[in-house]
Structures are given as structure tokens and as C-alpha cells.
Amino acid sequence: MRHENPAPERAGFSDFYTPDMKRVAIQGIAGCFHETAARRYFRDEAIEVVPCRSFGALFARMAGDPALLGIAAIENTIAGSLLPNHELLRQSRARIVGEQKLRISHVAAALPGQGLDAVSEVRSHPIALMQCGDFLKAHPALKVVERDDTAGSAREIAEGLLCGTAAICGADAAELYGLEILEREIETTKHNFTRFLLLADESRAEAFSEPERIDKASLLFTLPHTQGSLSKVLTVLSFYDINLTKIQSLPIVGREWEYRFYADVTFDRRRRFRQAVGAVRPLTSGFRILGEYAECTDPAL
Numbered sequence: 001m002r003h004e005n006p007a008p009e010r011a012g013f014s015d016f017y018t019p020d021m022k023r024v025a026i027q028g029i030a031g032c033f034h035e036t037a038a039r040r041y042f043r044d045e046a047i048e049v050v051p052c053r054s055f056g057a058l059f060a061r062m063a064g065d066p067a068l069l070g071i072a073a074i075e076n077t078i079a080g081s082l083l084p085n086h087e088l089l090r091q092s093r094a095r096i097v098g099e100q101k102l103r104i105s106h107v108a109a110a111l112p113g114q115g116l117d118a119v120s121e122v123r124s125h126p127i128a129l130m131q132c133g134d135f136l137k138a139h140p141a142l143k144v145v146e147r148d149d150t151a152g153s154a155r156e157i158a159e160g161l162l163c164g165t166a167a168i169c170g171a172d173a174a175e176l177y178g179l180e181i182l183e184r185e186i187e188t189t190k191h192n193f194t195r196f197l198l199l200a201d202e203s204r205a206e207a208f209s210e211p212e213r214i215d216k217a218s219l220l221f222t223l224p225h226t227q228g229s230l231s232k233v234l235t236v237l238s239f240y241d242i243n244l245t246k247i248q249s250l251p252i253v254g255r256e257w258e259y260r261f262y263a264d265v266t267f268d269r270r271r272r273f274r275q276a277v278g279a280v281r282p283l284t285s286g287f288r289i290l291g292e293y294a295e296c297t298d299p300a301l
């Protein structure tokens with residue numbers, strides 16, 4: 001039986017609900033970039049999108065509902081890594097089962113009938129605001145207010161009939177909430193891409209893995225404070241033809257000047273990757289594979 005989805009935030013957030021439909025938790029509400037990323041990842045497959053107020057809320061929701069998938073931004077080509085998401089991922093039972101890269105383009109949008117001169121305040125997600133640094137510098141009189149997400153900023157302006165306030169959001173969100181676009185493409189550079197991770201509970205990750213498509217993995221480890229410890233790991237990876245696409249260090253809270261390393265790697269042959277893991281593991285401590293998945297090579301534009 002098909003019936004209208006009683007989505008908590010907005011009817012129509014999934015078109016229709018069927019019992020076997022995948023449910024995907026996102027950070028934000030209808031019209032936010034996480035929704036676009038989730039829909040692009042699943043392409044033509046109908047999904048139910050579950051809105052969450054924050055990344056912390058998303059991971060908590062997944063922890064209480066192992067069948068729920070999640071999608072979370074991890075890095076942006078202007079704003080850099082979303083550092084707290086690395087820690088949330090580490091502390092969770094979630095595994096990375098896929099990735100989606102998305103070109104992000106922002107507009108400034110406000111209630112209809114107002115020019116940019118009439119606007120004194122802009123609201124958006126902090127990462128979106130960082131991506132529009134040049135626009136904000138060019139309009140220094142604008143008060144900048146951080147909100148939970150881009151689409152949420154648009155919705156609160158529309159629902160609260162907030163004159164003189166603009167949202168920085170996607171064009172889709174502006175349209176969805178009936179705002180007028182005052183300026184388009186306000187991101188500092190058109191080379192603005194966000195990489196999102198598709199997450200599944202560890203008990204379900206296997207069901208999502210397509211072994212023949214796996215060519216990327218995310219690793220987590222710590223290193224002893226000895227000369228060349230990181231260099232040894234990188235040498236081993238290189239020996240096994242493993243390509244390091246990203247390395248991020250984060251402090252270990254409570255252990256001054258010690259770090260955890262999050263490394264993303266790509267490879268042609270999974271067997272070779274497995275061998276590399278076997279060789280790297282003894283050089284590190286707390287070694288974990290956070291996910292093995294297919295690299296996204298065609299970012300959604």
C-alpha cells in the first residue's frame with residue numbers, strides 16, 4: 001500500500017512511503033544540501049529523508065535505529081574539513097559505505113520585493129557562510145547569524161515574514177520557501193564542492209558494500225612519538241600502490257600533543273589494500289577501518 005509520508009518536518013519530504021524504502025538521516029531540513037546529496041547518491045531510487053537538527057542529532061538518531069542510513073558532510077573545498085564529524089564518526093557504530101561529491105552554489109534570498117540594500121542581516125549554516133567569505137567582505141554592514149542549516153534559514157525568514165533578513169542557501173531552498181533570489185553564485189569560487197559520507201550501522205554495512213566497486217577506504221590510527229613513525233606508514237602505503245587522498249590529524253583529548261590520524265586512500269586492487277593494512281597495522285595503535293566503499297568520481301553539478 002502506498003500512502004502519503006507523514007514526515008515530521010514537512011509533508012512531501014519523501015514523495016511516498018513504502019515499507020522497503022531506504023530511510024536516510026540528513027543534517028538539515030527539506031531543500032538543504034544534505035538532502036540534495038542523499039537524493040543524488042540514490043539517483044532514481046525513492047528514499048525517505050529524515051531531518052536532524054545537527055550532526056550530533058544525526059549520529060544519535062542512527063545509534064537508536066540501526067536500519068537508518070545517514071549522510072554527513074566531511075569536507076569542503078573552501079571551508080576545509082568538518083572536524084567535529086570525524087570525532088562523531090569515531091565514537092559511533094557507523095561505517096562509511098559510500099560517498100557523494102556535490103558542487104555547492106549559494107544564493108542570497110529574501111522575502112519578495114526587497115533589494116539587497118534593504119537587507120541588514122544574513123543567516124546560514126556556518127560552513128555555507130565560510131564559503132561566501134568574499135560576498136560577506138563586500139557587504140561589511142551585513143550582520144552575520146549562524147543557523148542550523150541553509151534551508152532552515154530560508155524557512156524561518158519565510159515563516160516569520162522577516163523583512164531585512166536574507167538567507168544564504170541553495171536556489172532550490174529559496175524557491176521551496178518562496179523567497180526571491182537577490183544574488184546568485186555568491187560562493188567565493190565556483191570550485192566549491194562538498195564531500196558527503198553515506199553511513200550505515202556496522203551491523204548493516206556489509207549489506208551495502210558492493211565488493212567489486214570498492215576502491216577507497218577511510219582509516220583511523222594513532223602513532224607513537226618516535227622519529228619517522230608517520231613517514232614509515234606512508235612508505236608502506238606507497239609500497240603497496242595505495243594512494244593517499246587525504247590525511248587529517250586531530251588532537252587526542254586528555255593526551256597533550258598526541259594525535260589521531262584519519263586517512264583516506266584509494267587503490268586499484270582490494271587484495272593489495274588488504275596487504276597494506278596488514279603491514280601498517282603493527283606500526284600504529286588503535287588501527288580501524290572506518291569504511292571501504294566506491295570512490296565518487298563524478299561529482300554532481
Ligand SMILES: O=C(O)C(=O)C[C@]1(C(=O)O)C=C[C@@H](O)C=C1
Nearest residue numbers: 032033034073125127149150194
Ligand atoms: O545547510 C545545509 O544546507 C547543509 O546541508 C550543510 C552543509 C555543510 O554541513 O557543509 C552542506 C553542504 C555545504 O557545504 C554547506 C552546508
